[in-house]
Amino acid sequence: MKKIDLGKLVRPSVCGLRAYSAKEIPCKVKLDANESPYAYDSRKIAKLAAAIRTNRYPDPESRELRKAAGKRFGVSSENILQGNGSDELIYYLIAAFSGPVLFPVPTFSMYGIISRALGETDIAVPLDGEFDIDLERTLRVVKKEKPKLIFLSSPNNPTGNCFSSERILKIIETSKGIIVVDEAYQPFSSEKGFLPLLKDYPNLVIMRTLSKIGLAALRVGFLIADPQIIREVNKVRLPFNVNSFSQAIATAALKDRGLDSAIRNIVSERNRLFLAMAKIDGIKPYPSEANFVLFEVKDPVATYNALLKKGVLVRNLADSMKGCLRVTVGTPEENTVFLKALKECAI
Amino acid sequence: MKKIDLGKLVRPSVCGLRAYSAKEIPCKVKLDANESPYAYDSRKIAKLAAAIRTNRYPDPESRELRKAAGKRFGVSSENILQGNGSDELIYYLIAAFSGPVLFPVPTFSMYGIISRALGETDIAVPLDGEFDIDLERTLRVVKKEKPKLIFLSSPNNPTGNCFSSERILKIIETSKGIIVVDEAYQPFSSEKGFLPLLKDYPNLVIMRTLSKIGLAALRVGFLIADPQIIREVNKVRLPFNVNSFSQAIATAALKDRGLDSAIRNIVSERNRLFLAMAKIDGIKPYPSEANFVLFEVKDPVATYNALLKKGVLVRNLADSMKGCLRVTVGTPEENTVFLKALKECAI
Numbered sequence: 305m306k307k308i309d310l311g312k313l314v315r316p317s318v319c320g321l322r323a324y325s326a327k328e329i330p331c332k333v334k335l336d337a338n339e340s341p342y343a344y345d346s347r348k349i350a351k352l353a354a355a356i357r358t359n360r361y362p363d364p365e366s367r368e369l370r371k372a373a374g375k376r377f378g379v380s381s382e383n384i385l386q387g388n389g390s391d392e393l394i395y396y397l398i399a400a401f402s403g404p405v406l407f408p409v410p411t412f413s414m415y416g417i418i419s420r421a422l423g424e425t426d427i428a429v430p431l432d433g434e435f436d437i438d439l440e441r442t443l444r445v446v447k448k449e450k451p452k453l454i455f456l457s458s459p460n461n462p463t464g465n466c467f468s469s470e471r472i473l474k475i476i477e478t479s480k481g482i483i484v485v486d487e488a489y490q491p492f493s494s495e496k497g498f499l500p501l502l503k504d505y506p507n508l509v510i511m512r513t514l515s516k517i518g519l520a521a522l523r524v525g526f527l528i529a530d531p532q533i534i535r536e537v538n539k540v541r542l543p544f545n546v547n548s549f550s551q552a553i554a555t556a557a558l559k560d561r562g563l564d565s566a567i568r569n570i571v572s573e574r575n576r577l578f579l580a581m582a583k584i585d586g587i588k589p590y591p592s593e594a595n596f597v598l599f600e601v602k603d604p605v606a607t608y609n610a611l612l613k614k615g616v617l618v619r620n621l622a623d624s625m626k627g628c629l630r631v632t633v634g635t636p637e638e639n640t641v642f643l644k645a646l647k648e649c650a651i
Numbered sequence: 652m653k654k655i656d657l658g659k660l661v662r663p664s665v666c667g668l669r670a671y672s673a674k675e676i677p678c679k680v681k682l683d684a685n686e687s688p689y690a691y692d693s694r695k696i697a698k699l700a701a702a703i704r705t706n707r708y709p710d711p712e713s714r715e716l717r718k719a720a721g722k723r724f725g726v727s728s729e730n731i732l733q734g735n736g737s738d739e740l741i742y743y744l745i746a747a748f749s750g751p752v753l754f755p756v757p758t759f760s761m762y763g764i765i766s767r768a769l770g771e772t773d774i775a776v777p778l779d780g781e782f783d784i785d786l787e788r789t790l791r792v793v794k795k796e797k798p799k800l801i802f803l804s805s806p807n808n809p810t811g812n813c814f815s816s817e818r819i820l821k822i823i824e825t826s827k828g829i830i831v832v833d834e835a836y837q838p839f840s841s842e843k844g845f846l847p848l849l850k851d852y853p854n855l856v857i858m859r860t861l862s863k864i865g866l867a868a869l870r871v872g873f874l875i876a877d878p879q880i881i882r883e884v885n886k887v888r889l890p891f892n893v894n895s896f897s898q899a900i901a902t903a904a905l906k907d908r909g910l911d912s913a914i915r916n917i918v919s920e921r922n923r924l925f926l927a928m929a930k931i932d933g934i935k936p937y938p939s940e941a942n943f944v945l946f947e948v949k950d951p952v953a954t955y956n957a958l959l960k961k962g963v964l965v966r967n968l969a970d971s972m973k974g975c976l977r978v979t980v981g982t983p984e985e986n987t988v989f990l991k992a993l994k995e996c997a998i
Binding site: 306307308309310312313314315318319321322323324326328334337339340341342343344346347349350351352353354355356357358359360361362363364365388389391392395399400401402418421422452476477480481482504505506507515518519520521522523532533535536538539540541542543544545547548549550553 | 653654655656657659660661662665666668669670671673675681684686687688689690691693694696697698699700701702703704705706707708709710711712735736738739742746747748749765768769799823824827828829851852853854862865866867868869870879880882883885886887888889890891892894895896897900
């Protein structure tokens with residue numbers, strides 16, 4: 305049998321990486337992954353899916369999907385690039401522009417993971433005490449390291465707040481690189497986001513996703529930017545990256561008013577959750593503009609385990625936010641179960 | 652308004668690339684893209700799709716899908732990595748191992764396209780006069796350039812033949828890099844392929860896809876290799892790369908005997924097509940082990956246009972095989988329409 309030396313073959317930057325691992329943890333109430341509690345109508349899905357000729361390749365340009373997305377975001381199809389989830393669009397951005405890649409921390413982990421998978425330098429700048437961008441430090445690092453890409457998740461995961469618009473604008477105006485404002489959680493926010501500013505800033509890229517608003521199963525995300533940026537990133541996109549089922553169902557969902565009423569329910573439940581959590585002794589929830597609530601507890605591991613014992617799965621942020629747990633907003637019934645369990649744990 | 656210099660921002664290797672373009676050409680009989688003429692049962696699809704909770708993320712490890720694929724290919728789940736089509740797996744292989752990337756030409760265009768998108772050197776070695784690997788020249792280049800990856804599509808697209816097993820083996824034995832035998836068209840071949848040799852060669856990787864056997868719409872491909880290779884490539888895989896619909900439908904289809912009877916129909920129709928084409932004056936078809944037939948004509952552009960005028964779309968290979976067209980095997984009815992049209996054009 306032939307022997308090979310994989311250590312010599314694998315790209316050195318990849319050798320030390322660990323694969324993403326997401327164990328399935330059995331639970332009754334799943335509030336760990338910032339998913340929407342509301343699935344898309346299964347009868348509509350069945351009808352759309354049955355109409356797909358599985359033997360034909362998808363539309364490589366996702367024309368109908370981009371048209372529907374353009375309509376929703378108030379831009380032209382030319383401003384939109386479709387992705388197999390935002391994850392894939394992060395991959396493409398880094399493939400097209402290279403690093404260094406800068407982002408504040410804590411934030412969505414994939415900016416760093418994908419930078420490293422592609423062998424690019426990632427630079428993590430800690431947030432300030434208010435979970436906002438540390439502007440002075442960020443601008444200093446931007447000047448010194450000249451990042452090609454800066455990822456700003458606003459509202460930010462896992463902190464839940466929007467970054468100050470003025471600070472984001474200052475970075476967009478100062479940096480010679482591309483600023484990606486990841487608006488995955490924007491639909492739950494009271495702020496208006498950065499879409500209206502696209503025309504003024506050719507180095508501004510906005511990311512949106514359907515994963516938080518009821519369609520995580522589909523893997524559909526969008527880049528929204530100046531057509532000249534879209535054209536460059538499109539050069540490294542795989543032709544058939546969004547499959548026919550995702551294209552058809554996402555197109556229908558984007559036109560569906562049900563999506564918006566689900567979002568309103570989640571926002572109102574998030575506000576109820578926050579207020580109720582704030583009343584529990586030993587629990588300190590942080591205000592949220594997203595579909596989850598970050599909260600501090602005295603003993604996060606004990607609380608996490610106690611909740612799980614009662615069938616409620618939340619996220620333990622031991623790696624990124626010591627002392628904190630994150631709970632996704634569920635249905636009213638799920639939130640009530642969570643609140644009851646949390647009260648019992650806190651006693 | 653802010654100005655940016657995109658030329659300075661985009662990775663130099665990406666700057667000169669052109670995006671993949673696949674125009675939709677209206678036709679009655681679509682025989683241009685090596686798709687199967689047989690779609691998967693729409694009632695089964697509707698049932699599977701309706702059961703999916705769209706709000707939940709897909710299984711990041713595609714466990715059921717990999718189990719079903721393992722069963723079909725006679726290997727363990729540990730030997731399998733799932734991709735959003737083989738295209739994505741090519742991306743991941745190059746991200747994990749880097750270049751140089753070697754392949755014979757003409758062949759599947761994505762090996763070169765993705766190498767260039769990732770900024771890696773690609774080396775194209777011309778096939779010999781029999782459309783087989785030019786072994787002497789290939790081994791010379793392997794010795795000199797030490798490619799990290801060698802892609803061998805067998806049966807090869809667009810030539811339709813299998814490469815000589817002895818030559819492939821010689822390359823596997825000689826090279827210190829990874830040899831990827833892309834068996835996208837293997838289900839249509841009379842040869843047994845390279846799966847039985849996996850155990851002997853830790854640097855052998857096999858690619859399989861569902862795109863040619865009725866499920867192009869789903870985007871599902873597989874890497875099959877030694878678990879230590881799978882583990883390395885898995886480090887650069889996006890966690891949710893195969894969506895829930897593709898996982899569920901592909902899992903069901905892999906277990907379905909209908910898939911195999913469709914393949915048998917295609918093989919028997921391919922043989923009929925070949926014999927009938929060989930009888931037409933001015934048409935020289937090449938023997939095929941795939942689901943398409945390559946053929947030489949005196950004036951490929953004129954023949955292509957004449958066929959299209961009759962509603963039949965084939966592939967003009969002007970870029971890769973001057974003087975040749977490629978026709979995908981359709982249903983018996985579609986093939987009869989094609990043969991009739993071809994006879995009329997050839998007169």
